[in-house]
Amino acid sequence: xxxxxxxxxxxxxxxxxxxxxxxxxxxxxxxxxxxxxxxxxxxxxxxxxxxxxxxxxxxxxxxxxxxxxxxxxxxxxxxxxxxxxxxxxxxxxxxxxxxxxxxxxxxx
Amino acid sequence: xxxxxxxxxxxxxxxxxxxxxxxxxxxxxxxxxxxxxxxxxxxxxxxxxxxxxxxxxxxxxxxxxxxxxxxxxxxxxxxxxxxxxxxxxxxxxxxxxxxxxxxxxxxxxxxxxxxxxxx
Numbered sequence: 001x002x003x004x005x006x007x008x009x010x011x012x013x014x015x016x017x018x019x020x021x022x023x024x025x026x027x028x029x030x031x032x033x034x035x036x037x038x039x040x041x042x043x044x045x046x047x048x049x050x051x052x053x054x055x056x057x058x059x060x061x062x063x064x065x066x067x068x069x070x071x072x073x074x075x076x077x078x079x080x081x082x083x084x085x086x087x088x089x090x091x092x093x094x095x096x097x098x099x100x101x102x103x104x105x106x107x108x
Numbered sequence: 109x110x111x112x113x114x115x116x117x118x119x120x121x122x123x124x125x126x127x128x129x130x131x132x133x134x135x136x137x138x139x140x141x142x143x144x145x146x147x148x149x150x151x152x153x154x155x156x157x158x159x160x161x162x163x164x165x166x167x168x169x170x171x172x173x174x175x176x177x178x179x180x181x182x183x184x185x186x187x188x189x190x191x192x193x194x195x196x197x198x199x200x201x202x203x204x205x206x207x208x209x210x211x212x213x214x215x216x217x218x219x220x221x222x223x224x225x226x227x
Binding site: 022036038041042043044045046087094095096097099100101 | 112114140141144151152153154159199201203205215216217218219220221223
């Protein structure tokens with residue numbers, strides 16, 4: 001029962017920023033937003049997570065709107081190796097439930 | 109740190125046989141492990157939650173007698189697909205939860221997955 005909505009696919013030019021949106025309009029106050037990605041035939045890889053403040057790490061930035069009903073994952077300089085399915089997950093308990101995700105294709 | 113392994117990475121078996129998949133947390137203790145199944149071009153579906161020393165909790169629609177889960181230690185959980193059939197062919201992924209104090213939610217780390225093909 002994924003609580004998120006993501007576009008099914010997106011393209012991005014290599015070297016440009018990739019901005020992946022996620023809607024989570026029913027998110028509760030104590031639920032975190034997590035982002036994972038999955039490269040073909042591999043296990044999901046953790047990217048970043050946040051509660052209400054914007055977050056940044058070595059992989060990406062996470063921008064969460066003030067009402068927390070949506071967020072955007074930003075890959076600042078996309079490379080071909082960033083081609084993957086990106087999952088936005090609203091996590092209210094210990095288990096993780098995946099939605100359909102966004103298939104990001106980075107093109108040269 | 110926080111590495112989760114799965115064995116085997118690929119397995120092919122005949123219909124009617126049983127297959128065991130191991131999930132290990134290599135450098136941390138995981139009180140809880142999760143098992144997912146992923147069909148081609150689909151998302152991960154949570155099958156069950158496995159707690160060390162207790163019975164697994166299965167998601168609705170997942171047959172507990174077909175997918176046997178054992179979490180015998182803090183670093184090992186196994187999933188046994190009993191009497192496998194071609195429709196059980198899938199990508200099985202486990203995750204292990206790292207328990208750390210002072211955090212709202214404990215971090216999960218995923219294994220690389222096991223591709224099961226039932227002939």
